[in-house]
Amino acid sequence: MAGRRRGPQAEIRIARFPEALRYAARVMVLVFETSPALTITLAALTLLAALVPAVQVWTFKQIMDGIGLELSGRGDGDLTPILVMVGANFLAQLTGFGTRSGIALVRGTLGDLFSNRANLMILEKSESLDVSYFENPAFYDRLENAQREAREGPVQIVNETFGLAQSLITLATMIGLLFTLSWWVVMVVLFTTAPSLLVEVMYSRERFRLLTFRSPLVRRLAYFRWLITNDDYIKEMRIFDLGRYLIGIYRRTFDRFHLQNRSLLVRSNRAGFLLQALGALGGLGVFIYVALGVYRQELPLGDISLFFQSYQQTVQTTGMVLASIASLYERGLFIKNFYDFLEFAPLVPNRGAGQLVPRPISEGIEFEDVHFTYPGTDQEVLGGLSFAVRPGEKVAIIGVNGAGKTTAVKLLARFYDVDRGRILIDGRDLREYDVADIRSQIGVIFQDYGTYQETAANNVGFGEIGRLEDMDRIRTAADKGGATPVIEELPAGFATQLGRWFGSGGVNLSGGQWQKIALARGFMRDAQLLILDEPTAALDVESEAEVFERIRGLTEGRMAILISHRFTTVRIADRIVVIADGRVLEQGSHEELMRLGGEYARLFEMQAKSYR
Template sequence: MSPPLPQPQLDLRQRFDAIRNIAPFLRGIWATSPSLTLASLGLRLVRALLPVATLYVGKLIIDEAVRLVGLGTVHALLPAWHAGQLDPLLALLGLEFGLAISSDLLGRLAGYADALLSERFTNATSIRLMEHAATLDLEDFEDADLQDRLDRARRQTMGRMNLLGQLFGQAQDAITVLSFAVGLLAYAPWLMALLAVALVPAFIGESHFNALNYSLNFQWTPERRQLEYLRQMGASVETAKEVKIFGLNRFFIERFRALSEKFYEANRRLAGRRALWGTLLGTLGTLGYYVAYAYLAWRTVRGDFSIGDLTFLAGSFRRLRQLLESLLSGFSQVAGQALYLEDLYSFFELQPEITSRPGALPVPTPIRQGFVFENVGFRYEGSEQWALRGLSFELRAGEVLALVGENGAGKTTLVKLLARLYDPDEGRILLDGRDLRDYDLDSLRASIGVIFQDFVRYHLTVAENIGVGRIEALDDRARIERAARKGMADDVVAGLPRGYDQIIGRRFKEGVDLSGGQWQKIAIARAYMREGQVMILDEPTAALDARSEFEVFERFKELSAGRTAVLISHRFSSVRMADRILVLADGKVEASGTHEQLMAQGGRYAELFELQAAGYR
């Protein structure tokens, strides 16, 4: 069963209010390229006057032909040519030909300018979208509603390219309408009123269905994201192995087909209603044209108008009707486009909560005391359960601290708070005795090198994959190679055809894929590239065997000398080398101490250690 058609979410006033988005849109176009904007508008201004000029020249041609026929002196072409009787007619024909060529040339030049301007505007808006998204909080990206807004904003970045041509085309048509209207008003003013009566109902109907179409796309945003997800899952290199092994292709295809059919059915029904009402309301415009045509023909028969006048007026009325229909329909479409622009500009209005305070301090170099968590509590947006609550402990400067605990204990959340990806809902975090929020955010994050368990696999060269750990040093090959050696990734690089210049990952043709363990070594090297005062490894070695993980952590302890370091691992045997181990449970510190002290206490740590050790016996 298909879902019911959407009801308009916005009343008529709100739809017209959405047109306010056109102003920043036009400002953005102007800022993109003033020269291209002026070129497009200038070309359209000249072209807007050509239709009425062409039609009027046509009237003169017909009147001249009728005059020549009435004279009865033109019986043969060549004598009339030599006598100069055809000169005015030929001049008018040449003028009309020139106007036609000029109109076509100006149209192509305007289209060329629009295409360049649209491409530059789309690129500039995409950059602005990425820049603004980079300022938002991590918590924003984990919110499903914001994901929908971001998806709609991203679509509008690419989908509004034709709005530029529409707006400029509307301006051109408006000038042409004025030029035709002047001619009609001089002959029969009431024809303009007839046009308005005939065309306004169609305009209202078009506006109504544009609003319904926007509502349909708005309400189906989650489903559209699901469709995109299913399309990606069913045909991508990342999922190909499991899809083949588990035979999931039919599962994804059928789910995609069922969801896409519902969306198609909703669109089909809306398009059907739009076509029906558009036909009925459009008939009014056609009826108005023929009423006017009959009136003009009657006035011509009566002798009020010449044949050329009839041709000019009938053509003007027909063209004016078409232009007004286009203008009203275009205005309705522009209003509809403005609704979509609301998605884009409302995204730009989102502001992050985690920012640097005015007068924020740089992180001290070196860190002398370390971090202190004082009764810290945090829960994720929309969740009633606390991820951390009443968390208090100290991370001393120069200390290697290990965090252990079962899944959901809050280890990764703690690390995110340390890097100010989140701020606590309760309590506070101190760095060298000052609240973490007193420090400059960029300075804080520049001081921390962290690799999460779900690290990103960049489909770039090896050097770039490592170098992004300190982006300003991306061209420092010596530093990149040093970081690779620290992360034990140099052996991985040695086995690649192009070494550090090898693109890794299968997304691009030249790419070479790596094993999970090799990817992790590249990611660890990225953390060393940072050379921050604080080093954090959050389950970065899950794809490594026990020996390799032990070697990584031994190297980590060795290279962390003089630095504050945090490591998280489920393999308890690997965290024995830490100066101190915190055992987290239910968002709190359950126990703290060295490996020997925790084993002697016989609590959760000792129990879990023995369970793991038994698996190796």
């Protein structure tokens, strides 16, 4: 059923531990694909850095053992072995400094490259999706989560993964050194540090839950920030004192977030302190054991340094391993949002890929008993719409708000697919043509046209991106749309920056001026069908008359669909189609419909009275 159509869903599921780590592993595959050379270099530097602590601990033990023998009188007086170990220890220290600098350099470079790639993946996925996604709030929640992870998550996973590898290798070498003292020393260390992992995982899930389910509110706060600081709304913000109201909501929401964050921080840090205290007690017991062994001369002097450094490194590295695993789990939870977003697929299939629209269209375009309900809603917008546009014909579509006029345009552009019925081009179902080619043959000027913070030339040229550098074409389109006088008055003409978001020389246009720019953009294409959706809503009467005189001439010999509430403008059409409740109520020329005395005549007279 039409009413059961579904759009992007907002359901969030928290991944289990192995699943979250698999998502982190998928990121590392992407990292390698981004730059195999840098990834291999980072792996080699990580391995070298991981071995340095063990070399330093072992060489320092040898130095202490040699000094102990000489002090006790059991040595041979040759200090060469001690000096060799001092040199080896120094070289290990230098190697550690060098590898840390190298790792930081490679991580930063690789992280920058991959973060850019992740953002491009989101942009490319967004560009491939249907308009229906962008009319669904649930999609924006997913987009917010994915964009947040693209900014931070991948780089953190790179750092945590290689950091974990380094810590595991270092931990293995330290445990090996501790085994030279006793196996139970290793057991004590592991027993007193392992519980931290469970605690970290538990609080990672809670952090994920907090941030993920905040997404709608976070987006709303970002919207408030944009409203308060945007030049398009600043006048209303001041007149209606909206800024204070929105700042109040912002402050209260932030206070609630802060209380939640503080509660989580207090509980997680309290648990961390208790576990660290447990580890310290275990370390104290082992240190007493080793110290007594040296005092009784059962163990060499170097074993104190071996234990002290190995134990400190083991505790520290174990903590780093557990923290890295927990962090990878947490980042894996968040990066799942990134991959979930990338799994979105277009809802409008391109079954006719490669099948071009006829040039020229010889029979016209026909809506044949078209039914449509927007995804996620139950109210049918079009309930059997049928009308045709023949080659060279100008058809006006009128009706009250919500009658389905703009929806019909969206279906014709294949932003959505019909639920029932068909839209035909030269007798062939619209769905059998290539989607991109359909859109290339349509020039549309929407009622909610774009006001791009770009140059005047680009604002016009965006209508045909392949001819963005063709200034002759841009000037011609500006002439057709009536935008040339507007542009000629700008400080730098077509090179003038429109809007004041970027640079100090930007110029703000009035609503009517922006609409003329949008009209010019629509005329950039040499399209077979021109659709004008309320194209003169922001123009005064004189400008409107001028534009429609232009439209009358420019659409000569071409199909055109005109949507307007102003009955003075629709009279230029060859035929007027009146829509009510998603179907055609009546159609004909202005004179025919006035003689009919139906809905068109009633609405025309009602509007005419307002001008008397």
